[in-house]
Amino acid sequence: MRFITGLFEMDFTGFVPELGGFMVTVKLLMVLAMLAGPILLVTFGLLYMFKPKKYANYRFGFRTYFGMGSTEAWQYTQRIAGLAYTIVGGVLFIAMIVVFCFFGKRDLLQNVTTAAICLGVQALALLITRIVISILASVYFDGFGDRRR
Numbered sequence: 206m207r208f209i210t211g212l213f214e215m216d217f218t219g220f221v222p223e224l225g226g227f228m229v230t231v232k233l234l235m236v237l238a239m240l241a242g243p244i245l246l247v248t249f250g251l252l253y254m255f256k257p258k259k260y261a262n263y264r265f266g267f268r269t270y271f272g273m274g275s276t277e278a279w280q281y282t283q284r285i286a287g288l289a290y291t292i293v294g295g296v297l298f299i300a301m302i303v304v305f306c307f308f309g310k311r312d313l314l315q316n317v318t319t320a321a322i323c324l325g326v327q328a329l330a331l332l333i334t335r336i337v338i339s340i341l342a343s344v345y346f347d348g349f350g351d352r353r354r
Contacts, residue, residue, distance in 0.1 A: 235320040239301045242327040246294025254287030271342040274350020282342045293334050
């Protein structure tokens with residue numbers, strides 16, 4: 206009985222780790238997650254524009270049905286994808302910096318919610334960009350890679 210009453214009198218706060226360092230780590234991870242997508246978009250966009258493979262391949266490059274038919278279609282698709290990814294990535298990068306600067310002073314749950322919304326917006330922007338590039342490739346080229354007249 207004495208042991209049980211001793212447990213109620215014991216101070217357990219010494220066993221809880223310091224939360225300040227944990228909060229800084231979580232905030233840093235959120236910022237890295239928010240900036241990873243735009244940085245990758247800009248990187249791949251620049252690679253597609255300036256270092257595309259000369260011929261259509263299944264390893265590297267922006268692959269669409271209409272862009273794989275010929276060398277001309279492949280190069281057009283790579284230039285358009287590079288330009289679009291670079292622009293969208295740059296805009297998203299600036300937007301994520303602005304969001305972090307304005308909303309970075311809130312509590313952890315609000316910051317996590319903001320980061321999740323930002324990641325959703327990034328995914329939606331990437332999906333829309335991909336659809337637009339595919340539509341542009343289908344407008345200018347047929348399935349065999351021949352230019353539409």
